[in-house]
Amino acid sequence: MDATGDGTASSTTPMIRLRGLGKRYDDGTVAVHDLDLDVPRGSLTVLVGPSGCGKSTTLKMINRLIEPTHGTIEIDGRDVTGLDATELRRGIGYVIQAVGLFPHQRITENVMTVPLLLGESKKVARERAEHLLELVGLDPAAQGRRFPHQLSGGQRQRVGVARALAADPPVLLMDEPFGAVDPVVRVRLQEEFGRLQRELGKTVVLVTHDIDEAIAMGDRVAVFAEGGRLAQHGSPAEVLAHPADAFVADFVGAERGLRRLSVIELTREHLEPLDGVSGGDVEAVVDLGCTLEEALATMLRHDQPRVAVRDGRVGFAGVLTPGGLHKALRASLADSA
Template sequence: MESSGSEAMIRLTGVGKTYDDGTVAVHELDLEIGRGELVVLVGPSGCGKSTTLKMINRLIEPTTGTIEINGEDVTTQDPVKLRRGIGYVIQQVGLFPHQKITANVMTVPLLYGESKATARERANHLLELVGLDPATYGDRYPHQLSGGQRQRVGVARALAADPPVLLMDEPFGAVDPVVRVRLQDEFLRLQRELGKTVVLVTHDIDEAVRMGDRVAIFATGGRLAQFATPAALLAHPADDFVADFVGSERGLRRLTVTPIDPAHLESLDGVSAGELGAAIDLDSTLEQALAAMLRDDKPMVGVKDGVRFVGVLTPNGVHRALRASLAD
């Protein structure tokens, strides 16, 4: 079992799920998720990833093993109380159609006994966090919002009780690709700000490597095939199944998860202004660097740390960075 190097918030030990007909949905799963970590479960249909997610909040009961959240065995807790303390976001959102948006987000705080004024204040704050003006959207009904907007409300409602753990099952799967990327970006921003422990299920390897601090790839039969950072997963697939699943494009995908390293930059000395387009930030990825070169039709891109230029990145520098990441 691979560790994130941080204190474990969720720990699954020998967790399995076998149905009455003998079907093994999850096979003896060991998984440890650090506090504040975003872990993505990905794999083909029927591999047990959604079953695993639902066992964490006991929507499905495990057949074997133990599941701990913050050091406490979830099987010893009242399941309803447990679920109220865990944020849960699904693809279909699940908003109450007869309630306005603010009332939808207020639901869980009110169940916890918060006053209406406090619950409303928190709902308004969360709607702002997910990019929806409560003055504009708070009095609308779910059917009056777009799919992407409803998904944002679903995230806000899941965060309303300030849960330490957030479970997300294909949360962005029902929206078009452009909106999906925007929602992913918005959620990553939220995650950096709030520091929740997140377990997200997807079937999309691109979404998995884009969003996850670590990615767990499940194989058919509920077997954990590999659990690693996106960079390690793409550079060093554990077996043929993982290599096939991440695809022949994994070299290109590595560009999206490999950050710029100052060690691979070259000096500005001797570089003319005409060779550079708009500069990019040091915390950009190699993909963003190459995109900038192509966009501006330039042979290199300037890199800055804040307002200070630190060097230029060339295609040769990108190649060196990729080779270095293989050795990590």
């Protein structure tokens, strides 16, 4: 175990380390097969795969809602397989698709639950609850006084995230957190949670069956296959560019070339000169650092053969053409290899 001299885990130690982790049920069913997985500190790692592949079981073993048959679970450099399960869970945020809010409590009281269990005063717990509601985009003075049934599905999901963060846990586990809301709200929640995770620096493990959600949200993507086998673990770009086997290639789909557009940032190396054309002469404009997907969408929306690329420091940096898009995709293949 990688630790500092004072007994605390070093910054290079993964926040979560699973070694030989497995779950076999009494009837012989293998839910998770000898899993080795490192989750870096401050990262958002997505477990993705078809139904019944062991991803949710893995998530529940991390906080001991399901006890592993064998293997070890380390959190922050400490083996937690022998700890009291209730105490362990109080230090880990947990968000599920059904949210699980207490229907008889107002929203603010729902978020206050864990801090109160941990011994905080009502005043401190309420202040933290109100702060977290604001952080997830809810008004404590309005939505905070309502009961769960008085909120929309998207609002309830935000409350679930706020409640999971209430004890300020270093680790947040999320099981299909956005699956119960409509597609438009889902995309908005994904984007807002991504911003929140970057701001707070929490280590997040998120389960989904949706490869697009995995690619859009994850710093790391772990693809699970049937039988609880980890088929591939890497960055979204690596998984899309170089599937480890036929199963992963089939799961990420024939559209993986298009999906790579969403994980590649537009850089100067992809651009061609403006050739005397000012930014004002080009209808389609994007900013340096946007994704290739955003650039292509802008190109198509304006029905233009190129887009002008704006650099906030120096004006316009150049133009992106279809040839530049192809060049960028080829370069990303080489980089990920």
